[in-house]
Amino acid sequence: EVQLVESGGGLVQPGRSMKLSCAASGFTFNNYDMAWVCQAPKKGLEWVATISYDGSSTYYRDSVKGRFTISRDNAKSTLYLQMDSLRSEDTATYYCARHIRGGAASDYWGQGVMVTVSS
Amino acid sequence: DIQMTQSPASLSASLGETVTIECLASEDIYSNLAWYQQKPGKSPQLLIYYANSLNDGVPSRFSGSGSGTQYSLKINSLQSEDVSIYFCQQNYDSPWTFGGGTKLELK
Numbered sequence: 001e002v003q004l005v006e007s008g009g010g011l012v013q014p015g016r017s018m019k020l021s022c023a024a025s026g027f028t029f030n031n032y033d034m035a036w037v038c039q040a041p042k043k044g045l046e047w048v049a050t051i052s053y054d055g056s057s058t059y060y061r062d063s064v065k066g067r068f069t070i071s072r073d074n075a076k077s078t079l080y081l082q083m084d085s086l087r088s089e090d091t092a093t094y095y096c097a098r099h100i101r102g103g104a105a106s107d108y109w110g111q112g113v114m115v116t117v118s119s
Numbered sequence: 120d121i122q123m124t125q126s127p128a129s130l131s132a133s134l135g136e137t138v139t140i141e142c143l144a145s146e147d148i149y150s151n152l153a154w155y156q157q158k159p160g161k162s163p164q165l166l167i168y169y170a171n172s173l174n175d176g177v178p179s180r181f182s183g184s185g186s187g188t189q190y191s192l193k194i195n196s197l198q199s200e201d202v203s204i205y206f207c208q209q210n211y212d213s214p215w216t217f218g219g220g221t222k223l224e225l226k
Contacts, residue, residue, distance in 0.1 A: 037163075045155075045163065045206055045217040061214045095162055104210035105153035107174060109162040 002026040002108045004096045009113035012086055022079040022096030022110055029077035030054065033099040035106060036070060036081045038092035046092075049081065050099065063089075086117045121145050121209050125218030131226045136197045140221045142207035144188040151211035154183055154192045156203045157220075163206065167192065199225065 008020040020036070036048040049070040050059045058070050069082040079096055093114050097106035122145035132138045142152065150170040155163040165174045167183035170190055180195040194201055202225055207218040 044220050045157075045208070047208075047215045047217070050213075050215075059213045100165075100168060103151070103168060104213075104215050105165055105168040105208065106163075107165045107168075109164070112162055 002098070004098065004108055004110035006094065006096050006110045006113040009094065009115045011116045011118065013119050014086060014088060014117055016086055017082070017084045018086060018115060019083070020081040020094055020096075020113060020115070022081075024077045024079065024096075024098070027098070029072075030074040032101065033104075034070075034072060034079045035097045035099060035104075036079075037095045037097050037106070037109075038090075039095070039112075040089075040092040043092075048094070050104070051079070083115070086115075088117050091115060091117045120214055121148060121212055121216055123207055123209055123216050123218040125207055125221055127221060128219065129222040129224070131224045132197050133226045134197055134199065138194045138197055138223065140192045140205050140207075140223075142185075142190045142192075142218050144190070144209055147187050148209045148211035150186055151209060152183070152185065152190045153208045153210055154181075155206045155208065156201075157206065158203045166205075168210075194223075197225075 003025045005023045012018045035050040051070045067085045071080045093112040095112045096110040098108040100107045124143045126141050152170045154167040157163040171183045182193050205221045
């Protein structure tokens with residue numbers, strides 16, 4: 001059974017950093033591109049970042065470029081999101097998601113982790 | 120960025136009814152369109168990818184269609200468990216943008 005389990009969320013002050021992790025199991029992690037998608041409270045979904053199966057390519061939405069870094073450790077089947085210079089508008093639930101093979105739709109999602117940026 | 124305009128924003132329908140949700144892209148996305156269902160307090164679930172391919176385990180009452188800039192999700196014979204918010208997402212070009220969502224309720 002495919003499982004994606006996020007961790008690392010919580011309350012953080014504006015300007016500070018936070019690192020999210022996503023532990024994957026039930027599939028061959030290094031065969032799949034992976035993504036982070038966020039959802040502000042009572043709002044819609046926003047794609048944040050994607051990393052290729054081997055970590056060689058990364059893609060970001062404009063609002064997080066230069067502040068967030070997506071990475072992965074295929075030996076540990078774990079995806080990461082390093083979030084620096086956090087802003088109040090980054091407050092959201094962050095989901096780890098697996099891309100389908102050869103495409104950018106996401107067929108498995110984690111349960112999500114809440115990040116609250118507030119003083 | 121490709122803008123995705125989803126309609127209607129909310130929809131009320133009766134059990135057994137057929138409902139359709141539309142998604143309009145700001146440019147041609149060549150059928151790179153996915154539909155997701157999100158139940159309250161839960162993670163999104165993939166229903167349809169490449170505009171009309173049904174994801175594994177999704178009931179056959181769900182179907183997707185469309186091409187170019189116009190796409191739709193149809194739910195036949197509405198069931199109570201279909202009460203959810205539905206999102207479309209274009210997968211053609213980064214950033215992979217979502218529609219604003221359609222909240223489906225029972226009448």
